[in-house]
Amino acid sequence: MILAAALAACAVPCLAQHLNAAGATFPYPIYSKWFSEYAQQHPGVEINYQSIGSGGGITQIMKGTVDFAASDMPLTDGMLAQSPVKLIHIPTVLGAVVPIYNVPGVGADLRFAPDVLADIYLGKISNWDDARIAKDNPGVKLPNQEIYVVHRADGSGTTFIFTDYLSKVSPDWKSTVGANSAVAWPKGIGGKGNENVAGLVRQMPGAIGYVELIYALQNHIPYGYVRNAAGTWLKASIEGVTDAAATVKSMPADFRVSITNAPGKDAYPISSFTYLLIPTHPTDATKEKVIKDFLNWMLNQGEGQVSALDYAPLPGSVADKVRAAVARLP
């Protein structure tokens, strides 16, 4: 009976427009909200978004199995040249990656200098009472406790943002590990997804990990200050992230830019855009029309909802450029 009723309820919208999208997990909460509201305001238009990961989104859009994709990392020139589908990047929201930790007897205000963070992940600093950590944290009683490094086991945009940042602040990191969605970690254990990394750190005294800000907030895990390029100690916040996007030196026309270690005085250094990857030569004109309409809706209405879910909206200057790029879509 229930099934019959459910099938009957489905009968009408099934005739309408279906789009499929897949990709990054980090913006999934806001995307699912957007697509759900957009569907309510535009009966018959359904955009199905599956959060299979940034790498997965890139693969699927290149294989043409989805109508558009989402990724936390911009495609490289090589990937763009390789892709059989011509794509543009549309930034949607901004996120921050925060160092989370579980140090017995230490509160939520630990400070991490950029080189210290890199050296912890390189294994050069292996105890919490290391002098270099103590130097930035006067007055904090650091225990003699081994540092357990936690990182992502799966490929992820979060890892890209984090390793991109470490590559910028540590020449050592850049030469031995590099930046990618999955890297060969010098040490530590892996967790699947932001959730799992957060869970591992919370359970393990002495652990340090990195997650998207939203997960640290929702799981009530302490996260530390990071020193930005201008020398300010900052805790990740929506304002700090938006400032990083606003103060990035030059915004290229295709929006493929890394905003880690941005120069702004109040710019949180481990910040990033997250993108939608939109094909410019769609196979289906009606689908492209829906995508274009959705992007405009997102810029005009969707952006207003992001702060409630702890994402940073696009700064006004960037939003204007994105609006122009959307207008140029066929």
Added chain:
Amino acid sequence: MILRIQEPRTPKPADDEPIGGLVPVVVSPQASTVRTFLVSRGSSSIADSTFRWLMLLCALSIFAIVALIATELVTHSQITLAKFGWKFFLGSAWDPVNANFGALPFVYGTLVSSILALILAVPLAIGVAVFLTEMCPRALRGFLSFMTELLAAIPSVVYGLWAIFVLVPLLREHVDPLLIRLLGWTGLFAPPDFGIGMFAAGVILAIMILPIISSLTREVMTAVPHSQREAVLALGATRWEMIRMGVLRNARIGIVGSIILGLGRALGETMAVAMVIGSSPTISKSLLAPAATMASVIANEFAEASDDTYRSALIEIALALFLVTIVVNMFARLLVWAVTRGTPARVA
């Protein structure tokens, strides 16, 4: 396929009625009427042979499925097959950035988690089988074997859900600290303890393969002739000696077969393991450390794999898993068949 099975019928749409009533007719003197009717419809040899070929075709489709899986896996893992060759399974680097892949940590994780599961499950499974066949009151037997059947029918993902929210906290707070205290000296149970890890995967796998091993063991034990039991008892053996010498010894090949069948299931089990093993491509001595299995790495990373070499490496792991489970299952089936002598072995 459905349409083609019915194909021979379509020219004679009216034949359902008379044939439907045929079973009672068998004992009735009116049979000759039916006979005349059937003969009047002419020869059915074309329909017969078509039907026979159709059935054969469907039977052969089982080969086709196996062949198709094998071809798809081989063609899509060409890149790493060519690039790494056999060394793929000996390398322990898993470095997607530099496209350097070795599957050793996953082979290790698969083996260790499965063996761990067997160590935990086999004694229990045999205990249950002995209890059910030799000493359980008849009324309870039906209920208990129903329960073990149910255990076999619970989906992997539900085991995973339960493991994350119930089993893992239990292990982390109560079982693991005890193991570290008692067996810490072996180095197999060493902190840090995350709760999730190889040990948690082994425990959930053990729970999952128990019903398979116990129901098959029960089957081979039932197949041991009663005369064997009676002969041993007649020699003055106690009941336990009778079970040990009369039953278990005679059924041992079949029991080994059922254990290997359980192993086959454990090797390929995916979701529950992926949810609790901790996904780390490393080889650690401590069983409390996170690890990964061949199946879990595919489930976790396949969707994320964004370049061809990476994907090829994962498909090659799938190919290896395919071959290994085929060999393990063949071996197990042969052993079980040897004991039950062709009486069909049912898989729970």
Added chain:
Amino acid sequence: MASGLAVLATILVIAPLVAIFIDLVYKGASSLNLNFFTKLPAPVGENGGGMANAIVGSAVLLTLASAIGVPIGIAAGIYLSEYGRGTKLSNVVRFTADVLNGVPSIVMGIAVYALIVVPEKSFSAFAGGVVLGIMMVPTVARTTEEMLLMVPHSIREAALGLGVPAWRSVLSITLRTAMPGVITGCMLAFARVAGETAPLLFTALGNDFWSTSLRQPIEALPLQIYVYALGAYDEWHRLAWAGSLVLIALIVVSVSLVRYVTTRGVLKGAA
């Protein structure tokens, strides 16, 4: 002493099952309400969503899977029992079916991804149904064969003696006599694939909306449970438990039916 050990083992085996059921009912039942069966998943942070699309999706996938797996499986079973009995070919088919039964479902998923999803350029309910259907074939074939073998020879001979064509005799006499057992086998296979998650990850993919189209990605109950179980939201965890309870209820009902049919003496020895 020894019997004590056997009893202890039995208790240890039953304990997790009881624990799982208690947890499922305790944590799942409170979230089972009308919304659960009629509503789409709510966006993160909003309460009151349901898993209706996943239930419908599972129904679509399982219908397609049965449409593929049941006829092929039954036909293969008929061949094994009625035509190929004792032949070398049928022994090899039987053996291959048993071996195929042991192939990990994730491997099947990868193969079907390469076979259907990549060339079709779309994740689809069709691909998901195919992979589940393939997984049903060996189980259905083997149980059908077993059940047909239990039909007494006299019945077949009586039919043939009356001049009933062989194909008609197989379908209307032998298969009909064994029907309860054959249906049992189909339900076992059905129950098994109903809970499969791994092969759907790269085929059916999942869908947040209503979909019954075979060419579109589709949601399935086990897929949704997997995503919700790993998520970071309490609401998701509640839904995962409720979804599991529904899935288990479906499976318990099938297994109990099977049990009822096989122990009622309809077919002795099938249990």
